[in-house]
Amino acid sequence: MQPLQLGRMTVHKIHEMDSPVPLLSQLPGTTAADLARLMGWYEQPDEIFPDPETCLMTFSVHSWVIELDGRRILIDTCCGNHKSRGLPEVNQLDTDYLENLRAAGFEPGDIDLVMCTHLHFDHVGWNTRLDNGKWVPTFPKARYVFSRRDFDYFREGPPGEELHNEAFLDSIVPVMEAGQGEIVEEDTVVHREIGDGIWLEPAAGHSPGCCTVNAQAGGAPGIFWGDVIHHPVQLIRHDLPFAFDADAPLASKVRKATMERVADTDTICFPAHFRRSSAGYVKRDGDAFRYEFLHG
Numbered sequence: 001m002q003p004l005q006l007g008r009m010t011v012h013k014i015h016e017m018d019s020p021v022p023l024l025s026q027l028p029g030t031t032a033a034d035l036a037r038l039m040g041w042y043e044q045p046d047e048i049f050p051d052p053e054t055c056l057m058t059f060s061v062h063s064w065v066i067e068l069d070g071r072r073i074l075i076d077t078c079c080g081n082h083k084s085r086g087l088p089e090v091n092q093l094d095t096d097y098l099e100n101l102r103a104a105g106f107e108p109g110d111i112d113l114v115m116c117t118h119l120h121f122d123h124v125g126w127n128t129r130l131d132n133g134k135w136v137p138t139f140p141k142a143r144y145v146f147s148r149r150d151f152d153y154f155r156e157g158p159p160g161e162e163l164h165n166e167a168f169l170d171s172i173v174p175v176m177e178a179g180q181g182e183i184v185e186e187d188t189v190v191h192r193e194i195g196d197g198i199w200l201e202p203a204a205g206h207s208p209g210c211c212t213v214n215a216q217a218g219g220a221p222g223i224f225w226g227d228v229i230h231h232p233v234q235l236i237r238h239d240l241p242f243a244f245d246a247d248a249p250l251a252s253k254v255r256k257a258t259m260e261r262v263a264d265t266d267t268i269c270f271p272a273h274f275r276r277s278s279a280g281y282v283k284r285d286g287d288a289f290r291y292e293f294l295h296g
């Protein structure tokens with residue numbers, strides 16, 4: 001995706017990987033009617049098939065970099081390389097993420113601030129890299145902000161959250177030990193000018209301290225909604241429980257409220273797992289919503 005200009009902000013997408021899994025394993029309850037409606041959005045639906053039993057859900061895993069007033073802010077840091085994970089698809093990855101970051105014009109030392117929308121393994125992985133057998137912060141000059149509720153929750157190593165507990169140990173703890181981490185409330189403002197800025201907003205449900213990152217700087221607003229919504233079919237069926245939501249009814253409520261807020265406005269959305277350009281607009285569509293991707 002070409003960088004997007006929103007007023008004084010420039011937004012870059014940094015791709016890590018695409019990960020296809022059976023749709024029903026993530027969004028049980030998706031129907032053929034939902035998929036028929038979804039396929040109507042695309043000229044080439046590629047990975048979306050009409051039968052829910054064979055339809056795939058391909059997660060794009062990527063970060064966003066905001067350049068604003070001379071600062072470089074990295075939002076969500078994907079899965080990371082060389083990490084031992086109990087899920088084969090993401091175990092011991094060796095991706096070109098840092099090359100992709102460089103291709104967008106950034107060295108790790110250029111990043112001033114890292115923001116994780118929540119502390120799941122696919123949003124914190126590049127916080128650290130392996131250096132002589134030790135996990136060290138990938139972005140040596142950056143401050144990292146983590147939401148208090150997720151930090152407190154995963155610090156305890158809760159049962160049933162093994163993947164994220166592993167990530168906490170190799171991707172959060174070393175950042176805190178290096179003195180680069182900061183635990184913040186879920187409505188923290190990180191950059192503020194008169195009338196605009198970058199700030200967190202609570203969006204709990206998918207995880208206990210899940211946030212969205214909101215950004216505006218003399219142009220259209222942007223919302224980096226993390227995992228409030230994982231797949232476009234959830235705009236049609238916001239009630240569908242996602243298999244890995246910590247609190248599915250709350251996540252569904254937050255999903256609907258987020259879409260209500262941005263629908264038919266000039267807010268550009270930056271989802272964490274949509275494919276193609278990922279970025280786009282939410283539009284009302286009868287009893288549901290529709291997503292209009294930027295650049296097709």
Ligand SMILES: [Zn+2]
Nearest residue numbers: 120122227272
């Ligand atoms: Zn995610």
